[in-house]
Amino acid sequence: MEPEDKTPDNRYGEPQKYDPTFKGPIHNRGCTDIVCCILFIVAIIGYFIVGIVAWSHGDPRKVIYPTDSRGQFCGQAGTELEKTPFLFYFNIMKCASPLVLLEFQCPTTQICVEKCPDKFMTLLKAYANPSDMDYYKKFCKPEFAGMTKLSAPEVLRDGYCPAMLIPSRPFTRRCFPALRAKKGVITVDNHTTFDDGMGERRNVTDLLEGAKKANVVLEARQVAMKIFEDYTVSWHWILLGLVIAMVISLIFVVLLRFLAGIMVWVMIVLVLLVLGYGIFHCYMEYAALKQTPGADVSIRELGLLTDFTVYLQLRQTWLAFMIILCIIEVVIILLLIFLRKRIVIAIALIKEASRAVGHVMCSLIYPLLTFALLALVIAYWAITAVFLSTSNEPVYKVFPNNTNNESSCIYSRKTCDPQTFNTTNMTKACPDAKCLFAFYGGETYYHKYLIFFQFYNVFLFFWCANFVTALGQVTLAGAFASFYWAFKKPDDMPAFPIFTSLGRALRYHTGSLAFGSLILSIVQVIRVLLEYLDHKLKGHQNKFTKFLLCCLKCCFWCLEKFIKFLNRNAYIMIAIYGKNFCTSARNAFFLLMRNIVRVAVLNKVTEFLLFLGKLLIVGSVGILSFFFFSGKIKPIEDTAPTLNYYWVPILTVVIGSYFIAHGFFSVYGMCVDTLFLCFCEDLERNDGSEEKPYYMSMELHDILSKSHVLETEDKSTETQE
Numbered sequence: 001m002e003p004e005d006k007t008p009d010n011r012y013g014e015p016q017k018y019d020p021t022f023k024g025p026i027h028n029r030g031c032t033d034i035v036c037c038i039l040f041i042v043a044i045i046g047y048f049i050v051g052i053v054a055w056s057h058g059d060p061r062k063v064i065y066p067t068d069s070r071g072q073f074c075g076q077a078g079t080e081l082e083k084t085p086f087l088f089y090f091n092i093m094k095c096a097s098p099l100v101l102l103e104f105q106c107p108t109t110q111i112c113v114e115k116c117p118d119k120f121m122t123l124l125k126a127y128a129n130p131s132d133m134d135y136y137k138k139f140c141k142p143e144f145a146g147m148t149k150l151s152a153p154e155v156l157r158d159g160y161c162p163a164m165l166i167p168s169r170p171f172t173r174r175c176f177p178a179l180r181a182k183k184g185v186i187t188v189d190n191h192t193t194f195d196d197g198m199g200e201r202r203n204v205t206d207l208l209e210g211a212k213k214a215n216v217v218l219e220a221r222q223v224a225m226k227i228f229e230d231y232t233v234s235w236h237w238i239l240l241g242l243v244i245a246m247v248i249s250l251i252f253v254v255l256l257r258f259l260a261g262i263m264v265w266v267m268i269v270l271v272l273l274v275l276g277y278g279i280f281h282c283y284m285e286y287a288a289l290k291q292t293p294g295a296d297v298s299i300r301e302l303g304l305l306t307d308f309t310v311y312l313q314l315r316q317t318w319l320a321f322m323i324i325l326c327i328i329e330v331v332i333i334l335l336l337i338f339l340r341k342r343i344v345i346a347i348a349l350i351k352e353a354s355r356a357v358g359h360v361m362c363s364l365i366y367p368l369l370t371f372a373l374l375a376l377v378i379a380y381w382a383i384t385a386v387f388l389s390t391s392n393e394p395v396y397k398v399f400p401n402n403t404n405n406e407s408s409c410i411y412s413r414k415t416c417d418p419q420t421f422n423t424t425n426m427t428k429a430c431p432d433a434k435c436l437f438a439f440y441g442g443e444t445y446y447h448k449y450l451i452f453f454q455f456y457n458v459f460l461f462f463w464c465a466n467f468v469t470a471l472g473q474v475t476l477a478g479a480f481a482s483f484y485w486a487f488k489k490p491d492d493m494p495a496f497p498i499f500t501s502l503g504r505a506l507r508y509h510t511g512s513l514a515f516g517s518l519i520l521s522i523v524q525v526i527r528v529l530l531e532y533l534d535h536k537l538k539g540h541q542n543k544f545t546k547f548l549l550c551c552l553k554c555c556f557w558c559l560e561k562f563i564k565f566l567n568r569n570a571y572i573m574i575a576i577y578g579k580n581f582c583t584s585a586r587n588a589f590f591l592l593m594r595n596i597v598r599v600a601v602l603n604k605v606t607e608f609l610l611f612l613g614k615l616l617i618v619g620s621v622g623i624l625s626f627f628f629f630s631g632k633i634k635p636i637e638d639t640a641p642t643l644n645y646y647w648v649p650i651l652t653v654v655i656g657s658y659f660i661a662h663g664f665f666s667v668y669g670m671c672v673d674t675l676f677l678c679f680c681e682d683l684e685r686n687d688g689s690e691e692k693p694y695y696m697s698m699e700l701h702d703i704l705s706k707s708h709v710l711e712t713e714d715k716s717t718e719t720q721e
Contacts, residue, residue, distance in 0.1 A: 019685065023492070024485030025478050025501070029508050029578030036518065036581075037511030040467070047460045050453050051384045058387025066112075066173050069436045070418060071396070074112035074173060084112035087174045088139055090162040108399075109159055109436065113139055116168040116175035123161055127152045139165060159434055226644040233641045234629070234649040238656070241649075245621045245657035249664040250364070252617065256668070257358045260351040264343075264609055268336065271612050274619040275329045282322035289315045332612075339605055346605040352697065353671040356483045359490045362498040363476055363671070367663035370472040374465060381461035388454055398426055400433045409433055462524050466517035470571055474505040474513060476670040478575035484678040485576075485695055501575065512574050512581040516567045523560045530556065572674050588677065595680045606672050614661040618654055625653040 031037070065073035066087035075085025090109040117139060126136040137144065140161035155161050168175040231238075256263045289295040295315045312318075336343070357363055396418050398411045409430035416426060421435035478501030486492035494500045505513065534549050569588035570581060577584065592599050626632075629646040643649070679696055686692040 017685065022485075022685070023487075024482050025504070025576050026578045029504070031508050031511065032574070032578065032580040033509075033511030033515045035511070036515040040463075040510070040514035040518075043460060043463065046456070047464075050456055050460075051380065051387075054384050054387035054391055054453065054457075057391035059390050060386055067110075068112050069110045069434075072112070081112045084114050085173055086113050086116055086170050087111075088113040088116065088162075088168075089175065090159070092166070092177060109141070109162075109434065111139070111141060113175070116170050117165040118167055119165065120167060121165040123152050123156065123163055136161065136165065157432070227648050230643045230645055230648040231652075234643060237628070237641065238649050238652050241621060241625050241653035242656045242660060244624070245617060245653070245660045248617055248620065249661045252613065253357070253364060253664050253668070256350070256613075257354045260354040261347050264347050264350060267609075267613050267616055271616045271619070272329065272332065274616065274623070275325055275332070277623070278325045278619075279322055279329065282318045282325060285312075286315050286318040286322060289313070289318070335608065339608070342605040343609065346609055349606060349672055349675065350609065350668070352675055353480075353668050355489075356480050356671050356675060357667065359483050359493065360479045360497050362496070363479060363667050364664065366472065366476065366498055367666060370468060371663060373468040373471075377461065377464045377468060381457060384457050385454070388450065388457060391450065396421075396435050398430065398433050399436050400430055458528065459521065459525050462521040463514075463517055466520050466524075467513055470513040470517050470567065471502075471505055473568060473670055474509065474571045474575045475502045476667060477501075477572040477674045478504060480671045480674040481572070481576045481678055484675055484682075487693075487695060504578075505575070508578060509574055512584070513571070515581040516570060516585075520560065520563050520567060523556055523563060527553065527556045527560065568670075568673060569677065572677050575674075576678075591677060591680055594684075599676075607669065610665045610669055610672075614658060614665055617661040618658045621657040622650065622654040625650045 065076055067073060068081075068087060072081055073079070074081055074087050076082060088111055090111075092108075119135075121132060121136060123136065126132040140155075141159075144155070144160040150158070150160070156163055166177050168177055170176075252263070252267075292313070295313060396416050398409070398414050398416050400409045400412055411426045411430055411433065414426075416424075416435040418435045421427065426433065426435075475498060479497035482493055482497045482501070483489065530549060530553050534553070537545065537549075566585055566589060569592065570585035573579070573584035573588045573591075574581065577587075579587070628640055629643065629649050631640045631646075682695050686694050688694050
């Protein structure tokens with residue numbers, strides 16, 4: 001066997017020298033990047049302080065319950081409004097004002113009621129009939145109970161009661177007009193016009209405009225409620241699907257441990273078969289709809305519908321699915337043809353990774369710890385964000401009763417206090433004005449810095465999430481490095497490689513992990529700010545601004561990918577040598593550049609094979625969930641839950657299955673990267689002689705050496721052409 005070509009390339013640093021004392025991850029190491037460690041601890045303490053401040057000021061009830069004109073919550077348990085859960089608008093037509101979109105509150109009196117009105121009625125008609133008046137009082141202010149001697153004009157003038165009642169139905173705990181469409185005509189109880197209680201006839205479309213502005217996300221909320229309902233009836237089946245995905249992933253990884261070469265080729269064939277079946281199924285659905293009336297309608301003609309099952313009744317939908325699957329199938333086949341030689345080399349590295357995983361079986365369950373920590377970080381961020389967004393105080397503003405008098409009222413839209421409003425000069429200057437709840441805000445010292453707290457919450461979320469990911473990568477890298485550098489496996493390995501590596505990472509390298517996570521978090525926050533800026537400037541951009549934003553987003557996306565790649569390899573070097581982040585990142589980068597030929601051959605090919613494994617698991621579980629939730633499995637057809645959208649649990653199972661499969665295969669990915677860097681160092685430190693033996697297996701050495709020859713031949717062929 002000829003020795004490797006070890007001509008030093010000083011452009012990328014000095015290669016590692018032979019060291020007889022080097023036996024793997026350094027044990028005598030010191031703390032690294034202490035300044036960043038202290039900074040991270042201080043930031044975490046500040047994060048807890050922000051959370052405490054948010055929890056002391058925030059009130060999630062503002063999200064759950066609707067708020068009346070006095071800033072009280074409708075239907076809140078333990079209050080006098082507990083039995084009045086619905087919000088009623090005195091004049092829903094005023095909700096058509098643009099002010100609704102600015103302050104998210106209608107400029108009309110709103111009260112909490114026990115149920116929404118179910119009949120047309122005006123105040124003048126109610127005064128003429130005592131039984132109607134008893135019904136009408138339910139939709140008046142509570143203080144009207146002691147003022148029954150007032151005439152109808154006086155009641156309307158003082159705003160104690162609405163001028164009219166309109167048949168309504170509750171939605172998201174708010175009373176909206178019960179509008180219906182018959183032959184393209186909008187009606188309420190078969191009426192197209194109505195008496196507004198002020199002596200004028202109004203068109204029902206005025207109600208429609210008000211209702212639309214009162215809830216600009218009405219349709220979206222309706223879809224959300226249906227989706228939530230689907231989750232309530234199918235959550236246990238979704239959980240079962242995720243358990244099946246976990247079992248399949250575990251079986252696949254165990255088989256990969258013992259039959260790596262066979263399993264990779266079986267995986268490739270099964271992926272092609274699953275995609276092929278998908279193409280066949282789409283074609284059968286496309287052909288079956290040929291004689292169905294209305295199946296040839298274009299998706300563009302339908303527009304965006306909330307019931308997505310309608311699209312599955314169109315031939316165009318299944319044709320689009322079939323074309324997409326065909327493209328994916330062809331791309332994978334072409335990649336397999338062009339990468340066939342590289343795949344053989346990548347399989348050898350996966351075999352070695354399987355041996356490492358077999359000796360460090362705890363690595364398969366370690367992603368559960370990472371997942372639990374990430375779930376904790378996400379939960380803390382979400383809860384803090386909700387409390388921060390609801391920590392404003394109620395703001396009340398002056399609203400003239402007649403919108404035409406707004407220009408004459410000098411206090412219009414000024415803030416006011418409902419407790420003292422009737423004793424101020426505002427009522428003298430604007431006799432018909434009211435002090436109504438407008439929105440949640442405030443101008444106190446706390447509220448001025450609320451946007452800073454929100455930004456701090458987002459930034460620390462990225463930092464903590466990246467730190468947890470980095471901790472997992474360093475822990476796995478240290479465990480697999482101890483496997484590689486053990487000359488007699490497993491005798492020279494530590495008893496508990498995962499726990500030993502985790503202890504080293506937390507004790508010595510918290511600062512380095514925080515440093516690498518901080519750099520990545522800064523780039524991610526900049527990307528979020530660019531997306532926010534792009535969203536805010538939509539409709540106000542010229543071509544140059546759009547081009548500049550697009551370039552910036554593209555550059556920072558590439559920068560984020562590069563930093564993730566560099567961090568991953570830096571963490572491997574930290575796990576082995578225990579040096580600080582910058583030194584480890586530089587050494588890892590130079591080591592990869594000195595072995596750029598092998599990186600080009602193996603890096604993406606191995607990732608591609610592992611991605612096919614994830615695709616196979618997701619595809620299998622996805623097909624199984626599709627047949628179950630759509631009721632196409634006849635023996636258990638009655639077992640499937642009745643759903644509004646059966647794609648909701650299917651999509652949830654597919655996404656969850658991907659994350660589960662990614663968790664298991666990420667162990668293999670980290671193992672492959674660690675073994676590859678260790679292999680490159682092994683070649684530089686040793687020459688395979690008795691004095692300097694290789695730590696790698698001879699099979700791995702032979703095949704990876706072929707990769708160097710293979711890539712050199714490819715380059716010489718390209719040069720000749």
